[in-house]
Amino acid sequence: MFWSISLCFSFVLSSQHSIRAETTQERLVGFLFKNYDRSLRPVHNVRTTTKVKLNPAIHSIVDTDEAEESITFVQWFRMIWVDEFLHWNSTDFDGMDELLIPISRIWLPDITIDNLIESKLMVQDDKNYAIIASNGTVLISYHQVVNMYCSFHENIVDFPFDTHNCSMHVASWMHSREQIDTYPTIPTDLAQYQKHAEWDLISFTSRRSLVTYFESVLPFVEIYYDIVIQRKPSYYLTTFVLPSFIITTLAIIGIFAPFSDAGGRQEKVTMGLTTLLTMAVILNIVTDLMPTSSDGVPLLELYLILQILISAIAALTSVFMMCLHSQWTKNEPIPDWLLRITNFCHQPLTYKLKPENGLSAYEPTYPDKVIEKAIRKGDKTRQLSLELRTMVSPILTMLDKREQQQGIHQLWNRACRRLDILFMIAFNVLHVALTVGFLGLGYAKLKWKRHANI
Structure with a gap:
């Protein structure tokens, strides 16, 4: 009899150690992603436009290749939008009003750089996190090395006293303005820019335009980030x-x-x-x-x-x-x-x-x-x-x-x-x-x- 009671008591103790209470964060993730489909644009009404705010920040210019007409630089490419499926009442989750989740689990706008040659992500998607607010606002930041086309031949006649405008063309790859509307933050961010030995960064500005491609009747939004650089001729x-x-x-x-x-x-x-x-x-x-x-x-x-x-x-x-x-x-x-x-x-x-x-x-x-x-x-x-x-x-x-x-x-x-x-x-x-x-x-x-x- 004594041995039976001891075995039951040990079983109860081991069960208590193996079963733990669900955390607030786990409850919130389960609540948000129970029926979440990251392949669909996160709107309740398909006619609702998803507005995406772009805020790239140039960190440094790595290299320029005038012969190949390309420029390489490091930037933090940040995007902000509202995901209607990722909002909650913070009072229901112990006042938790912000959640960090890997960006590989959420819907992402198909924003691309049209004149991109090559891009290297410093942090992969499965290790990069998005910040989600309780009202559904999503913030992501790509730390990337960008190699893109720059038309150096236009002002190369002034070499080595030349100034060039390397425009970064940013747009949605497949979504028109009716689906995704992008717009830049003003002014652009140069707070963390590191100076280059050969080039001076004169200005970093943005402009927005509407473009119609091929037979499409719906316009697409394009954002042009003008990176104006000026060569230092002393070398x-x-x-x-x-x-x-x-x-x-x-x-x-x-x-x-x-x-x-x-x-x-x-x-x-x-x-x-x-x-x-x-x-x-x-x-x-x-x-x-x-x-x-x-x-x-x-x-x-x-x-x-x-x-x-x-x-x-x-x-x-x-x-x-x-x-x-x-x-x-x-x-x-x-x-x-x-x-x-x-x-x-x-x-x-x-x-x-x-x-x-x-x-x-x-x-x-x-x-x-x-x-x-x-x-x-x-x-x-x-x-x-x-x-x-x-x-x-x-x-x-x-x-x-x-x-x-x-x-x-x-x-x-x-x-x-x-x-x-x-x-x-x-x-x-x-x-x-x-x-x-x-x-x-x-x-x-x-x-x-x-x-x-x-």
């Missing part, structure tokens, strides 16, 4: 503009630097060709960063092309100077146009071929007196002096010709040196003016577009 200025400016400047100085008296210029032409090759490599790197477009040439590409043109003209000018300087080997006199150019800013170039008395510069005056004195002393001496003059005359003629050649050579050297200096100044002034104009135009566009979009 491209230090990586491309500054090196190309230094290379071109050194090339111009090297091409028109003082040369040897022999007139060798082959190294200068080689330097010009090397500069062209270097600039072409830099231009190719910049081109790979840009989308293929026929709408215009980016500002940086145009700057590099003009620098290549300046270097090419400088190299051709060096070839011209080499041909011009070689004229002294033919004992050609300096053309008048060259004398006028080189004498414009310098002391006139002159050289004396013969003394003013008509004698050779190498013909001495004192030996003539000796010869004349010898002539007066007698015919024998006279005859000797005439023979001596005949022997010396070819030597004097040769020395005089050599002096003329040296004079022409020196005059050609001085004229070409002066012309080199003029070309060096002209090309460097043109190069500096091009760079100043490029920077001035670029920063003016940055300032104007920043004020236009703020």
Whole structure:
């Protein structure tokens, strides 16, 4: 008998431990989801419109790919609507007026990003929770990495001083305005935005429009979130503009630097060709960063092309100077146009071929007196002096010709040196003016577009 009573008592105790009271939250979930169908729009009257409020918040810009025309960013995409099947009287559930439930268990509006390329959810639906209020208001938030299309080619002509509007097109995939009406919250949320190293986020605004697709008579609501970003040009200025400016400047100085008296210029032409090759490599790197477009040439590409043109003209000018300087080997006199150019800013170039008395510069005056004195002393001496003059005359003629050649050579050297200096100044002034104009135009566009979009 004692053992029977003990067994009954143990059974009662174990039953009390295995059976527990239902919690308020469990009662509420059972009440709400007893006949809930998440595949149907949660309205009692099918003609009732479900209004969905959109409130995305951009957290950070991850990357941009101008060549592929895409932008990647992190956002919290929040949606709020009223689910008519998920409301309760909080007094019936111990004052509980809010419930967290996995979003995989409730109806969700089919809101999509039309220009989406790829999206990655940081929190999956079975681990993401919706906040449900007692009046049926539902709040969900997607933490996602969005990679979407952005038309960089439209304003790429201003690169690297470009500003772009990457619009995120948000709409219901299948429901018209009569079924789901979406509208944005104003203003948009940038409270948690983290700055990017290359891009400034100028503005993040929204606009709403109605669109009719194909043969549908009912309009669809589209929300456009305009993400206006502006590039910070400092990286491209230090990586491309500054090196190309230094290379071109050194090339111009090297091409028109003082040369040897022999007139060798082959190294200068080689330097010009090397500069062209270097600039072409830099231009190719910049081109790979840009989308293929026929709408215009980016500002940086145009700057590099003009620098290549300046270097090419400088190299051709060096070839011209080499041909011009070689004229002294033919004992050609300096053309008048060259004398006028080189004498414009310098002391006139002159050289004396013969003394003013008509004698050779190498013909001495004192030996003539000796010869004349010898002539007066007698015919024998006279005859000797005439023979001596005949022997010396070819030597004097040769020395005089050599002096003329040296004079022409020196005059050609001085004229070409002066012309080199003029070309060096002209090309460097043109190069500096091009760079100043490029920077001035670029920063003016940055300032104007920043004020236009703020």
